[in-house]
Amino acid sequence: MRSPEFMRNGEGTMSPNPRNRGFPTNFQSTVSVQKLRRFNSLILIFRLVTFCFSLASTVFMAMNSHIPNGDAAGEWVSWTNYDAFRYVVAGNAIICLYSLVQMGATIWEILKGTTILPETIQVWFDFSHDQAFAYLLFCANSAGTVMAQALRSGSAWVGQEHSCNEVNAFCIQSAVSISLGFGGAVFLAASTLLSGFKVACWIINGSRFHL
Amino acid sequence: MRSPEFMRNGEGTMSPNPRNRGFPTNFQSTVSVQKLRRFNSLILIFRLVTFCFSLASTVFMAMNSHIPNGDAAGEWVSWTNYDAFRYVVAGNAIICLYSLVQMGATIWEILKGTTILPETIQVWFDFSHDQAFAYLLFCANSAGTVMAQALRSGSAWVGQEHSCNEVNAFCIQSAVSISLGFGGAVFLAASTLLSGFKVACWIINGSRFHL
Numbered sequence: 001m002r003s004p005e006f007m008r009n010g011e012g013t014m015s016p017n018p019r020n021r022g023f024p025t026n027f028q029s030t031v032s033v034q035k036l037r038r039f040n041s042l043i044l045i046f047r048l049v050t051f052c053f054s055l056a057s058t059v060f061m062a063m064n065s066h067i068p069n070g071d072a073a074g075e076w077v078s079w080t081n082y083d084a085f086r087y088v089v090a091g092n093a094i095i096c097l098y099s100l101v102q103m104g105a106t107i108w109e110i111l112k113g114t115t116i117l118p119e120t121i122q123v124w125f126d127f128s129h130d131q132a133f134a135y136l137l138f139c140a141n142s143a144g145t146v147m148a149q150a151l152r153s154g155s156a157w158v159g160q161e162h163s164c165n166e167v168n169a170f171c172i173q174s175a176v177s178i179s180l181g182f183g184g185a186v187f188l189a190a191s192t193l194l195s196g197f198k199v200a201c202w203i204i205n206g207s208r209f210h211l
Numbered sequence: 212m213r214s215p216e217f218m219r220n221g222e223g224t225m226s227p228n229p230r231n232r233g234f235p236t237n238f239q240s241t242v243s244v245q246k247l248r249r250f251n252s253l254i255l256i257f258r259l260v261t262f263c264f265s266l267a268s269t270v271f272m273a274m275n276s277h278i279p280n281g282d283a284a285g286e287w288v289s290w291t292n293y294d295a296f297r298y299v300v301a302g303n304a305i306i307c308l309y310s311l312v313q314m315g316a317t318i319w320e321i322l323k324g325t326t327i328l329p330e331t332i333q334v335w336f337d338f339s340h341d342q343a344f345a346y347l348l349f350c351a352n353s354a355g356t357v358m359a360q361a362l363r364s365g366s367a368w369v370g371q372e373h374s375c376n377e378v379n380a381f382c383i384q385s386a387v388s389i390s391l392g393f394g395g396a397v398f399l400a401a402s403t404l405l406s407g408f409k410v411a412c413w414i415i416n417g418s419r420f421h422l
Contacts, residue, residue, distance in 0.1 A: 083357075083360065084357045131400075134346075135345075135346070135349050135400070138346050138349055138350050138353075139349050139350065139353035140353075142349070142350035142351075142353040142354050143353050143354065143356065143357045145354065146294075146295045146354045146357040146358055147357055147361075149294065150357075150358075150361060150366075155361075155366055155368065155369065157366065158366065189342075189346070196407050196411070197411055197414070200407070200408055200411030200412070200415070201411070201415060203408070204411070204412060204415050204416065205415065
């Protein structure tokens with residue numbers, strides 16, 4: 001039978017002898033460690049993809065300022081004039097930073113076999129942030145979609161009246177940024193499933209992973 | 212030690228003797244059944260609250276048609292003119308219906324001790340739908356928020372130009388409906404945590420609940 005302490009930050013799975021450091025002491029532990037490593041590698045891939053999507057989305061939207069066609073002396077049409085687009089940039093930038101930090105933490109866990117924070121805090125921290133940020137990102141991109149659609153339909157222009165025919169690049173770049181943001185949200189939602197599974201394992205077995 | 216079959220739709224927990232039907236055969240089973248019943252009661256409460264919020268939100272938005280002040284012969288300002296508000300109604304109506312069905316299924320499970328669908332399908336069905344619909348509802352209400360804000364700022368009126376001063380009731384009613392929708396989304400997210408835990412229990416222990 002498994003002890004509830006089994007695999008808590010490597011206790012009981014690693015030899016206390018410093019010369020054997022990092023080497024599991026029995027077959028069951030080896031399988032567990034390998035499974036946990038594979039699980040963490042999958043999380044790492046999801047976090048990397050989320051990072052790429054949200055970084056691209058942030059950059060696309062943050063560089064989205066254009067001069068309307070045939071209006072060389074005119075005012076720039078910029079994402080900063082629209083609350084919803086500011087929300088898209090903020091949401092994606094937060095996720096970008098969060099994914100970067102989490103990638104670091106996951107790589108640490110894969111290499112060292114222990115979590116940076118105490119394990120209980122780590123599993124709850126990961127899951128709660130993943131879940132909350134996934135909702136945040138879906139909300140932000142959804143808000144951006146409505147604004148992009150309102151601009152395309154001709155209403156909702158701030159300050160000066162334009163149409164997407166005059167500032168086509170602005171409308172297209174917004175749409176691309178929002179689509180990339182939704183891509184990031186989907187992969188963050190996938191990470192949520194995995195970190196949620198870790199929390200459940202922790203509650204049920206008292207370890208980060210079940211054998 | 213628990214068998215993986217333990218508590219699968221009551222197998223092994225109920226006596227095969229028809230006279231003992233519904234009565235657990237040993238102490239461990241009694242505790243498990245009671246725990247599962249309490250867990251399901253909590254889910255039922257969350258679903259009921261979600262249902263109330265989303266029903267209220269749907270009704271508030273669906274009845275949101277007003278004549279602008281001092282414009283007795285004018286056109287009605289209605290939620291049907293706005294894509295985002297239609298999305299709010301659709302999203303909340305779906306959740307309302309879904310919560311009703313799930314309440315029925317949960318009451319069945321509490322009373323009969325078995326799930327309506329085969330247990331594997333049931334736990335995955337519950338969790339996947341909870342998760343997807345929670346994202347849907349957050350997105351819908353977030354979209355509605357942007358539209359409500361755009362109307363308040365004076366842009367984005369469809370057909371005729373108004374302001375929230377002229378059609379104050381329309382703007383307020385939209386805001387109330389969206390707030391109620393967010394309330395429903397939060398409780399749906401809470402249900403997701405519980406149904407997600409059931410899935411994890413299923414994967415790890417092969418039963419709907421752990422002792």
